[in-house]
Amino acid sequence: xxxxxxxxxxxxxxxxxxxxxxxxxxxxxxxxxxxxxxxxxxxxxxxxxxxxxxxxxxxxxxxxxxxxxxxxxxxxxxxxxxxxxxxxxxxxxxxxxxxxxxxxxxxxxxxxxxxxxxxxxxxxxxxxxxxxxxxxxxxxxxxxxxxxxxxxxxxxxxxxxxxxxxxxxxxxxxxxxxxxxxxxxxxxxxxxxxxxxxxxxxxxxxxxxxxxxxxxxxxxxxxxxxxxxxxxxxxxxxxxxxxxxxxxxxxxxxxxxxxxxxxxxxxxxxxxxxxxxxxxxxxxxxxxxxxxxxxxxxxxxxxxxxxxxxxxxxxxxxxxxxxxxxxxxxxxxxxxxxxxxxxxxxxxxxxxxxxxxxxxxxxxxxxxxxxxx
Ligand SMILES: C[S@@+](CC[C@H](N)C(=O)[O-])C[C@H]1O[C@@H](n2cnc3c(N)ncnc32)[C@H](O)[C@@H]1O
Numbered sequence: 404x405x406x407x408x409x410x411x412x413x414x415x416x417x418x419x420x421x422x423x424x425x426x427x428x429x430x431x432x433x434x435x436x437x438x439x440x441x442x443x444x445x446x447x448x449x450x451x452x453x454x455x456x457x458x459x460x461x462x463x464x465x466x467x468x469x470x471x472x473x474x475x476x477x478x479x480x481x482x483x484x485x486x487x488x489x490x491x492x493x494x495x496x497x498x499x500x501x502x503x504x505x506x507x508x509x510x511x512x513x514x515x516x517x518x519x520x521x522x523x524x525x526x527x528x529x530x531x532x533x534x535x536x537x538x539x540x541x542x543x544x545x546x547x548x549x550x551x552x553x554x555x556x557x558x559x560x561x562x563x564x565x566x567x568x569x570x571x572x573x574x575x576x577x578x579x580x581x582x583x584x585x586x587x588x589x590x591x592x593x594x595x596x597x598x599x600x601x602x603x604x605x606x607x608x609x610x611x612x613x614x615x616x617x618x619x620x621x622x623x624x625x626x627x628x629x630x631x632x633x634x635x636x637x638x639x640x641x642x643x644x645x646x647x648x649x650x651x652x653x654x655x656x657x658x659x660x661x662x663x664x665x666x667x668x669x670x671x672x673x674x675x676x677x678x679x680x681x682x683x684x685x686x687x688x689x690x691x692x693x694x695x696x697x698x699x700x701x702x703x704x705x706x707x708x709x710x711x712x713x714x715x716x717x718x719x720x721x722x723x724x725x726x727x728x729x730x731x732x733x734x735x736x737x738x739x740x741x742x743x744x745x746x747x748x749x750x751x752x753x754x755x756x757x758x759x760x761x762x763x764x765x766x767x768x769x770x771x772x773x774x775x776x
Contacts, residue, residue: 428610455711462715470711470722479640490667491640492677500677501629505601507681508627512552516583520553529727530651533618537564544617547572549602549644550624554584561594572611574600607642616643619650626654626685630675633695641699644732650700655686656707656724662686687726700730700739 455467455710469543492500500507512519527534536544537560544566548556551573560571573584584590584597602624607613619640628636640650655661657674661684675685693705710723715753733739 404755444742452462459666461711462713462718462721465713467713468709469709470709472709472722475560476722480658480663484658487665487667487670491670492668497671499683500683503681504627504629504683505576508575509579511680511682512579514584519555519583520558521555522559522585523555526556526559530655530729532649532729533560533561533620533651536560536569536618537566539565539567543564543567543568544620545570545572545611545615546620547574547611547616548620548622549600549640550627551575551576551584551597552577552580552592554587554597556620556622557584557597557683558587558589558597568662569594571595572607573597574602574610576601576603578703591693593623602636602639603628604639605635607639611643613642614645614746617645617648619644619648621650621652621654623654623691625652626687627683628685629683630672630685637695641732646734646737648732649703650696650728650730650732652692652696652728654726655684656709656726657686657688658722659686659724660721661723686724689726692726692728696728696730697733697739699748701733701737703731704729713717 444751453464453466453468455461455470456471479596498755511747518681533556535548536546546556546560548554548571551557552575554573555571557571560569573595574597574626575581575584578599581597581599590597596610598610600610623639625633625636644650662674662676665676669678671677671683674687675683677683688755689705689707693702696702704727706727708723708725708727710725712721712723
């Protein structure tokens with residue numbers, strides 16, 4: 404099987420609603436600690452559990468954290484981007500894709516239903532703040548999962564919660580996704596509420612009070628918005644959060660394998676693509692994230708998670724890149740920003756991956772590994 408086929412195999416398990424294939428992965432490969440690395444931390448800072456030290460050992464396990472990028476990889480990424488820009492989405496179709504975004508997500512959920520649900524054990528590793536909300540004595544807490552899809556954060560929280568005063572909101576601009584959440588047997592209208600809302604719209608939803616949320620969850624959602632709408636989204640997030648409240652963020656990073664695999668007629672604008680099913684996806688740089696969130700929030704984490712996924716049988720390497728962040732709304736009178744918001748260079752890293760696209764949604768997790776070869 405060639406490189407392209409290999410990659411399709413890897414993402415197709417994701418597009419079926421399974422983030423990846425931990426079940427088939429050897430225990431030694433499993434991730435047990437955060438592999439997200441603050442962009443300002445020195446290259447030697449300890450993080451992640453699976454570091455590739457000896458390149459000749461690369462095919463000895465299925466996944467490596469903090470995959471280093473060489474000049475060759477950077478050049479490959481740039482070549483792929485240049486190739487894509489020769490054949491962007493035809494101008495007459497661009498507006499149609501933007502106009503039909505919600506409808507295309509509806510179709511996605513109609514097709515995938517709750518197969519898209521995945522209990523991500525990495526949530527506990529990367530975002531322990533979420534799980535502080537569910538402790539018995541945490542007190543009155545409101546959490547909101549935005550662009551909730553099938554409720555991949557809502558349900559693990561509700562299921563595990565020992566906090567009688569926790570309330571979890573879940574919203575999405577796909578009404579079909581909201582139906583999927585409401586039809587989940589764990590949905591409990593006394594402990595949570597799912598509703599349709601457009602994060603890119605002009606105001607916060609009527610279902611919630613301004614400044615009432617302790618934690619906002621933004622996982623693989625901002626990338627689905629048109630870049631012209633990011634500012635609206637920031638304003639809404641700010642209005643929703645209590646002073647001192649936290650946003651937990653994870654999304655696609657620039658030159659992730661999924662970006663470089665896009666073929667002809669998929670590029671909408673710089674780093675913004677439409678998949679074969681009409682859903683859109685942007686690939687972020689750390690400095691864009693700092694600019695966006697840093698104007699309103701204090702940046703507590705600004706991290707990159709680079710993963711090298713390996714098919715041992717076929718000797719194929721695949722590079723994934725995700726960004727992760729934690730952004731806190733300042734207390735009344737406080738100012739946003741943080742020292743970590745000023746520098747945005749991943750120490751020791753360049754950028755880049757490999758391969759070709761199948762246009763399917765690849766919902767990627769920090770913790771999971773591919774099927775062993
Ligand atoms: C890639 S999926 C991620 C779903 C979920 N957060 C997860 O991680 O499993 C992106 C989700 O964002 C939703 N979405 C896209 N644009 C949105 C918007 N403007 N407002 C609210 N939700 C949106 C889509 O309907 C879809 O459910």
